[in-house]
Amino acid sequence: MRRYDVIIAGAGHAGSAVAGELRAAGFTGTILLVGDEPRLPYQRPPLSKGWLTASPDPEALELRPAAFYAQERIDLLLGSRAEKVEPAANLLRLADGTELTWRHLVLATGAGPRVPRLPGVGLDGVHVLRDMDDATLLKAALESGQRLVVIGGGWVGLEVAASARARGVRVTVLEARPRLLARTAGPTVAACLERHHLSRGVDIRTGAQAERLFAGPDGRVGAVRLADGSCLDCDAVLLAVGAVPRDALARAAGLVCRDGVLVDAQGATDAPGVYAVGDVTVRPLAGESFSGRLESIQSAHEQARRTAAAICGRPQRPLETPWFWSEQYELRIQIAGLPLEAGTSVLRGEPDGPGFAVFHLRGDRLRAVEAVSAPREFALGRKLIGEGARVLASALGDQTRPLREAVLGHG
Numbered sequence: 001m002r003r004y005d006v007i008i009a010g011a012g013h014a015g016s017a018v019a020g021e022l023r024a025a026g027f028t029g030t031i032l033l034v035g036d037e038p039r040l041p042y043q044r045p046p047l048s049k050g051w052l053t054a055s056p057d058p059e060a061l062e063l064r065p066a067a068f069y070a071q072e073r074i075d076l077l078l079g080s081r082a083e084k085v086e087p088a089a090n091l092l093r094l095a096d097g098t099e100l101t102w103r104h105l106v107l108a109t110g111a112g113p114r115v116p117r118l119p120g121v122g123l124d125g126v127h128v129l130r131d132m133d134d135a136t137l138l139k140a141a142l143e144s145g146q147r148l149v150v151i152g153g154g155w156v157g158l159e160v161a162a163s164a165r166a167r168g169v170r171v172t173v174l175e176a177r178p179r180l181l182a183r184t185a186g187p188t189v190a191a192c193l194e195r196h197h198l199s200r201g202v203d204i205r206t207g208a209q210a211e212r213l214f215a216g217p218d219g220r221v222g223a224v225r226l227a228d229g230s231c232l233d234c235d236a237v238l239l240a241v242g243a244v245p246r247d248a249l250a251r252a253a254g255l256v257c258r259d260g261v262l263v264d265a266q267g268a269t270d271a272p273g274v275y276a277v278g279d280v281t282v283r284p285l286a287g288e289s290f291s292g293r294l295e296s297i298q299s300a301h302e303q304a305r306r307t308a309a310a311i312c313g314r315p316q317r318p319l320e321t322p323w324f325w326s327e328q329y330e331l332r333i334q335i336a337g338l339p340l341e342a343g344t345s346v347l348r349g350e351p352d353g354p355g356f357a358v359f360h361l362r363g364d365r366l367r368a369v370e371a372v373s374a375p376r377e378f379a380l381g382r383k384l385i386g387e388g389a390r391v392l393a394s395a396l397g398d399q400t401r402p403l404r405e406a407v408l409g410h411g
């Protein structure tokens with residue numbers, strides 16, 4: 001039975017980053033990266049953005065070239081599924097029956113698309129978007145003049161809507177809640193994005209609950225019926241109602257999971273030597289008293305660095321302010337901190353102007369910033385949140401004054 005010092009199950013952003021960070025930290029032991037997709041680790045964010053509109057070579061999305069893994073002595077087992085973990089025996093079993101043992105195991109299995117329980121979701125022409133295969137199928141469906149219904153007005157749904165419009169597709173977005181991005185962005189940013197989508201011809205329907213999908217004469221999806229009884233004809237449907245953590249391996253191994261694998265700030269689970277990183281985890285959040293599940297590249301990389309440091313016995317840095325970005329049309333949206341957890345909000349700039357930011361405060365502490373095409377406000381806001389800065393709300397909202405003048409002090 002082959003033994004590795006570190007086995008990483010899941011070869012996405014977080015898993016591949018752990019392998020790279022271990023080597024960067026001087027780890028000399030053996031490393032195995034196991035991934036069930038038959039390709040080198042690649043970037044997911046472009047799959048809903050530029051990759052749908054351009055025709056880049058799939059290899060352009062690779063996070064590192066094959067040579068990197070060889071040079072760094074990171075063994076790759078691709079197209080191979082981790083099927084069972086036995087923490088007490090330090091054992092990992094693969095789907096083909098291979099058994100491997102480890103000194104440290106890192107679970108990096110990510111999240112999968114949430115599929116709503118709607119009659120008709122299994123029809124041809126109904127898409128989800130999580131990986132390269134999903135994106136390839138979706139891209140093929142985005143032919144000019146076709147009609148796409150996107151179920152879910154979150155980040156992935158809106159990014160695909162923008163990409164589909166760029167390809168001349170007619171798009172309707174259905175969001176069950178009263179507004180877009182209700183779980184992740186404040187109302188000012190959501191309203192700004194809604195206006196942009198409407199102005200580009202996207203039919204946005206909030207408070208709209210999809211109830212059933214129907215087949216057309218060719219057997220593929222042809223219509224969506226809403227709870228109010230209305231029906232939308234379509235050629236394709238994208239289910240974009242969020243992601244669920246792929247924590248089945250961890251749950252079956254008896255690890256503590258709460259809608260994701262529960263980890264500490266080092267990525268350690270409750271089983272000795274077993275870590276978890278990325279979208280599959282529920283993790284401590286900087287400056288908050290609660291843990292949460294983040295789905296972002298920044299979180300995946302931060303956790304990878306912290307877990308590599310823990311395995312190497314290196315000191316840890318303070319937790320980073322979480323941040324995230326999205327791109328829709330010509331807009332670049334950047335969010336640092338958790339906007340919906342803060343108290344008061346202050347607008348800087350005009351939501352209809354070339355760029356603006358919304359700063360979120362708890363008392364006089366800056367807790368979050370949402371920036372739309374305002375990279376300087378984002379960068380400074382993110383830095384100030386990390387520094388625990390106290391700020392003067394009136395100065396934050398006054399565009400005639402430099403942002404720095406709003407800072408009252410730190411700590």
Ligand SMILES: Cc1cc2nc3c(=O)[nH]c(=O)nc-3n(C[C@H](O)[C@H](O)[C@H](O)COP(=O)(O)OP(=O)(O)OC[C@H]3O[C@@H](n4cnc5c(N)ncnc54)[C@H](O)[C@@H]3O)c2cc1C
Nearest residue numbers: 010012013014036044045081082109110278279295296297
């Ligand atoms: C369409 C899309 C757009 C996005 N856009 C942005 C963005 O603009 N900004 C941003 O910050 N974030 C974005 N994200 C989120 C970001 O991609 C994720 O947060 C990040 O990929 C998480 O990394 P991960 O390694 O935890 O999961 P993943 O990258 O999903 O990797 C997990 C890997 O593990 C594999 N796996 C699962 N189970 C097993 C098993 N049992 N055995 C072996 N392998 C297994 C999976 O197939 C997958 O390859 C986007 C995500 C998607 C899907």
